[in-house]
Amino acid sequence: MVVRESLSNEIESIMTVIGHNYDVVVREITLGRTGRKAAIIYIATIGDTDTINKNVLQPLMQMEVTNEDSQSDRFKERVMQSTISLSEMMETDSRTVCIRNLLSGNTALMLEDISTYIILSTSNLEGRSIAEPTSESVVRGSREGFIEKISTNISLIRQRIKDPSFTMLQYHVGKRSERELVVAFIKDIANDQMVEEVCRRIELIDIDDAAESGFIEQFIEDNTFSPFPQVMNTERPDRVVSALMEGKVAILLDGTPFVLLVPVTFPMMLYSPEDNNERWLFSSLIRMMRYILAVVSLYLPSLYIAFISFHQGLIPTKLAISITSSREGVPFPTFVEAMMMELTIEILREAAIRLPKPIGQAIGMVGGLVIGQSAVQAGIVSPIMVIIVAVTAISSYTVPLYSAGIAIRMLRFFMMLASAVLGLYGIIMASLLILSHIMKLKSFGTNYAGVYVHYRPTDWRDSIVKFPLKWLKNRQKLLEPKNKERLNIHETQVEGTGNEGSAE
Structure with a gap:
């Protein structure tokens, strides 16, 4: 020595x-x-x-x-x-x-x-107390959310997973400001190759300071230039636990309340943690509504531009007369009119986020009403355009994940430009381009289109329509988990018929 x-x-x-x-x-x-x-x-x-x-x-x-x-x-x-x-x-x-x-x-x-x-061990780092997540509100479900201390976040997960197979691997990222990073998974469920790939990408991160989990997300995602988020972020411990039980991997970083989940598919971006807490009929209806409203948010302005500018003959006569009369005196083409209103909505949305919460809500509501009414009275935009933009904005708020909503908002402008150039043909071509990109895109070896790429009937039971819980016996084969069985129906029914109390 x-x-x-x-x-x-x-x-x-x-x-x-x-x-x-x-x-x-x-x-x-x-x-x-x-x-x-x-x-x-x-x-x-x-x-x-x-x-x-x-x-x-x-x-x-x-x-x-x-x-x-x-x-x-x-x-x-x-x-x-x-x-x-x-x-x-x-x-x-x-x-x-x-x-x-x-x-x-x-x-x-x-x-x-x-x-x-x-x-x-004598650290005493100050931090805020556990509170309800602000970005993922639910009516029925847990009210606990992650905070900036990784030790507290791990404890919130451990309280919910009492499984000896729950495994955590520790890393440190950042040369000048080293931050603790933890890769969490359930060893006998998660696919080994996927876990190794996650660890390999994290080990390759070379940065001075990883201030937020968004830095990690940008380093480990498959396609940097894709508008779609390939890593899910969440503030909810129950959502992380549900993902771990499906065979996914969670990435926790010290200093941020957002935990990353991989791999993900785009359909998962439209699922809410509340879907698992409600009965299957209600969850299925709400989930189908989200799918429809996501399509409305993406296509409604571009369809309006295409019909008004190129395909007036496809509009019913009475509706065409009503739209024409409402557009009388508007000095701008339909595309310019729609672009002005969409940009105004985006400006109001950004201003409402940056301002203090009480002021931001008032600015968003009052600003939208005042600007819309004033623009119609001034003859700059038509009343029908205000309705189209308002319905589009409200529909975009139904997307549960903020990053997925941003992707739809970005692609909306792309669809509007395509419809302004080629009408319905432009919309069809742009849609085919987006679909081909989604089909080609992968998240840690998993197809981003999810269950819609592979014909596996059992995986469709928890897609657009959520089947009753008793029917969801197996985990999705898409993630290739080690343990494919989620629920043993026979054992559950036997335990439910007994009169014995729980030992705990």
């Missing part, structure tokens, strides 16, 4: 790396009556000072002399096993690991004539 030559030199080497900052505390002490020298280093602003004083400093300074003190190894074991009263500690001979733990709020203990560092 290499013996440390000077405790002071070692302290100076560490301070040279982390800097002589005001909140870095260095305390050199004598270990009670043993006469041995030691030093602790911690950062007061992110460390628990009370724990350090009570469980580290006080026991060390009250140590008594024993016959084993002359042997360095025995003395170190005595310090770690019977002196310091902390549940978590580790030993390392790497200065890099020591500094990483210091910057995470832990305490480094260095003993004279012993070359290793003893890392003590």
Whole structure:
């Protein structure tokens, strides 16, 4: 074993790396009556000072002399096993690991004539309390949402998964600001090749600071130039647990409340966590409505442009007369009119998000009404166009996932441009282009089109129409899980007929 030559030199080497900052505390002490020298280093602003004083400093300074003190190894074991009263500690001979733990709020203990560092878990990072997720509201379901502390997020998942196969792999991303990253999956369900691919992509990440899970998403996605999100993000622990039970992989990053889920398909973007909590009839109706409204949000403005500009003969006579009279005096072509109103809606939507919440809601509602009414009275746009844009905007709000809604909003402008150039033919060509892209796109080896690519009747039971829970016996084959059986109907029925109470 290499013996440390000077405790002071070692302290100076560490301070040279982390800097002589005001909140870095260095305390050199004598270990009670043993006469041995030691030093602790911690950062007061992110460390628990009370724990350090009570469980580290006080026991060390009250140590008594024993016959084993002359042997360095025995003395170190005595310090770690019977002196310091902390549940978590580790030993390392790497200065890099020591500094990483210091910057995470832990305490480094260095003993004279012993070359290793003893890392003590004393971090006390401040964070907000668990609250309801703001981006994924549900009527029926859990009200708990993730926060910025990864340890709390892991505990929220562990509370719901009491399975010994639940596995977590730890990584650190970011060169200058290392952040803890955890890859979570259920070992006997998730496909091994998929898990290895996720880990491989994470290991290749080379960045100074991964400030948010969006950084990780951009590094690990399959197609950078696709408008469709290939990684799902969520604030809901119940959604993560449901995905893990299906064989997916969750990626948790310290410092963000958004957890990533892979692989995903586009149909999954239209599913809500509430679908699993309601009876199948209601869930099926709501899910079908989402599909229809997503199509309305994508196609309605472009269809209006195509019919008015190119295919007036396809419009019923009375409706055509009504539209023509409402457009009388409008100085702009239909495409320009629609583009102006769509851009106005997007501006109002962005302004409502950036402003404080009470003001943002008022600006969104009042701004839309005032601008729409004023534009009609001024003769800049027609009343029918205001109705078209309003129905489109409301339909886009029904998409449960924000990133999927953004993709539909982007493609809406592409469809409007295609319809302005070629009418219905342009819409058909643009639709074929989008569909071919979706069919070709993959998310960690899984077809992005989901169950609509593979003819597997059992997978269709939880697609547009959600079948009763008793019929969803097997997991989707699309993800190729190890354990394909989700529900043992026979055992469930047998257990349900007994009169015995639960042991817990």
